[in-house]
Amino acid sequence: MINLINIDKSYKVGNEKITIFSQYNLMIKDGEKVLISGPSGSGKSTLLNIMSTIDTCDSGDIIFGDINISKCSKKMTSDLRLNNFGFIFQSYHLIKTLNVHDNILLPIIAAGKEIDNNYIDELINKLGISERLNHFPYQLSGGEQQRVAIARAMVNKPNIIFADEPTGNLDRNNSKYVMEALIDLCESQGTTLIMVTHDLSLSSYFDRVVSIDKEKEA
């Protein structure tokens, strides 16, 4: 469970202060699939970044399990991300100097965990990238890169997957493929999925849709 309590977040552009969130609250249960939507500039990605600890809020608490993330040190948040969170970005962000195999294994090696070969094989087969393991990111299509990114996000069996418009750069077919693979993996692992998108046609995959503008207004 991840619980956001009275979150404040604002940016400064020149002398002007732009408030993104003020006293914002949100609770997401374990295994829940939540879609965060809203118009551009509403703060969807910022919210995702705050929840996933790659950005910070000005004030408020973020509770993950029994840990108050907003009070954690950088080292602790790093460890949290490595062991409990998975990330999927719109622009895939694979390590360009590593091949597919190495990209997928990177988090597990960094965490110093034993590699579960059966699990990895299953992951690769489900995502349809078993033929691409020796290829480098620039040799893959967008859909393939995103599937590799999903494999990388799932490799450590995280509690939560944070996905920031993972289908934003993909065509309809690829979007469908990626979404189905992602939902399938999350459901089989019981992983919480928090995804940001403005494509409401994807809402059918999710348990709940959080509209950020409405929430803010509320």
Added chain:
Amino acid sequence: MKKKSVKFKHLLFKSFCRADKMLIVLIIASFLCSLLISGIWSINSASKIKRLQDARLLFGEYQVMVSDIDKSLAENILKTEKEVKISSLYTQRILQDEKGFSNIIYAQEDFFNLSQMNLKAGTFPKAQNEILVDDLYAFKKGEDAKELIGSKIDFNEKEYIVTGVINNTDFNIAYINTHTFVLNYAANVGSLDNKENISFFLSINSADISNFINKLSNSYKIDSNFISYNNSAYDYAGINTKGQPNGIEGIFYRVIVIVLGFLSIFLIYTLCILFIKKLKPTTSICVALGIDFKKIYKSYVTFIMFFIFLSFILSLIISTLLSALLFNLNYAQVITQNVFSIIIIAVVFSIVGLLLILNIMTNKINKVEQNLKNPVGIKNNRVKSAINKRYKSLYLSLSKQNIAVEKGRAALYTLIIVISSVLFSVSIYSVQIFRDSSQKVQGFDYLLEFKFNNVAEMLDGLKEHEELYKNIKNDIGTNKYSLFFEEKRAGLNKSNITKEHRNYLEKLSTEMSASLNNPNTDIVNIPVVFMSLDNNTIKRISEKAEGINISQNECVVVKNTIDAMGSSFEIGLNAGDQILITIPLDESEIEEIEIDDTQIAGEGFVQPKLPETTKTQSLKVVDTIDYLDINLQQIKNLPLVIVSKDIFDKICTNNKYPSMILFDNDTENPDYLEKYFSGKSGIQLINLVEENKVSEEYFDKIDFSLMAIMFILIIFLTLIMSITIVLRYDESKAQYAVMRAIGIRSSNVMKIFIYEALYLSIISALITVPLSILGTYIIYKSFISQSVFFIYKIPVFLIAMPIVCFIIVSIISYLPVILKMQKQSIAEVIKNE
């Protein structure tokens, strides 16, 4: 309404100027680089011009000597020729009597401005009965130079009052027991015959010396053999007639300016690349809008070059203005002297431009290459190997993987680091070589100079003072006497003299003190200084800690000769070579011949063959010493040969100034020795520290400049490395941000980065060391070609020195990246990349 047309370039220029603060950094860096180059050169040139101006006041443009013309013609030239600024008439007579030769100079008062002689004490004679004597004459009279002034002497059947003492001149070397006397030309002109040959010096303030010389030959019918000239003013100022610095100083400044030029290229170029990277978003948008990538890139290069050019011009103006103001010179003069730095700056400008244009082309090529890459060909699966090693070297593996995949970029960074660190290392090595050579001529204790007429007298003197020496030893403890020296010519006889060796000796012959009398035979003559040293002394002033035993037919050669200004040359003799020396025969060995006195003045007299008074002896070079840890102005920078005491005594039969070194490290109380020897007749105590003061000041100055330049080089290297590392980080920051996003700690991400940089640094260092040694050798050789010699020796510890500096510089260079990494928001980087 009239439409105002806006060109794409104008819009791009606006966007370019507002793009990033990197532009300001680039402009400042370009400005500082060129200011450094032109500043160093301007100050150097301006100081030379100033010195030349001063020298011209003293010497005129050229110093001309016309000898052996009659008095009326000489006076006529002086009256007619307006270019003659300072002039000095003099004539010279040589008198001989039973005591020896007397050299009488009738000179004008300005004689000493132009002659090599100096007035040591007193004043120039004004009246007919006033005279100057030389210091040797004063010494023989047993009086101090100052005490002799005012006294009366009988000379040339007349009585004269001594008004002053001159230094012992070159004339005394040519004639045994010869003394020089100077009389007033104007006061004695009546007694000179009008037909008497007169020599005179002229200082010509002429821009065209050849015309003036032609005039002397053609209009005044003076034999060209009797006209000689030199450019003393230029020599004094240390520049050639084109106004460029001469000798070691000139080379030194040129090398520094060239090194700075190279470093500037790398610094400015890397900054340019960094800046262009910052313009990537604008470029991408423009490309997306359908504008040709090349067109945009070319515009950027044009804009960048425009700003760099502006900063270059501004720095040139500032350096010219400052140096002109500093030395109170005309601006035009400084500008003309600044040509060299302008050329270097133009080269920097052109190369930076060329590299940027090349970058446009390689950018395209890279893209094509990238598409053609075969995925199967990439075998570097570092992570797998990391797994096998139980993850211990994950981050090292990742860094290696980065290098392996991006070979081209890694090679470029390595190249930048290698070139800048080679320049840096070469500078350190060269500076150390210079310092190593110069340290050998630092002040050294005391010199005792014995004013005896010959060795026999000296040896008697030594006996007489035996008690004194014992006392010295007892009283002062560390003192030791044992060095005698005398300049003599030796024939170097080598049966297998190589072409290179002959060329080398010929070079020494024309450019250094040595002379190669007969280059077509296997025997050459080189003036050397013979020394006799006891073993204790050898231990103290050479590397031969065990000392050397030299038998009668042997000698030891000191290979390197170091002059007072720190440069050195090698005599080219090795162990096993033979030296031929000439030693006088004993009186009993000289064959007596009979001459018929009645025929001497008569016609048909044939000069009989004179008996040999010398014989040749061969000495084998049994050992060599690199250099003696001592420098004496008295031995005139000649090569040193150490012989046995017996041979030394024979060689130096007519030695007039035997000397010895008195070691005294008790610098706390230098007056003690001077008091100790005051009043001891026949002994002159010379404080070598005082004697070498000028050299030391010169070295201090050079040393300070070198250190300052080293400091600048270190800053340059740090900047270049810093920029290179920042550039590397900037390229990979998205990747590092992703790593951090998936939970890898920033310290571990930093590890990847540092390992990668260290890996490249180690490779660079391995390439740098041999290249630097080679580079230093090339510089050393170029110095030799300019007749500036140093001892080429790079000790092992010195090789490690640039590497240590390099590591320190690397650590400092990481700081901006560490700070940047700490500050950078992961979310921001991922969003923007």
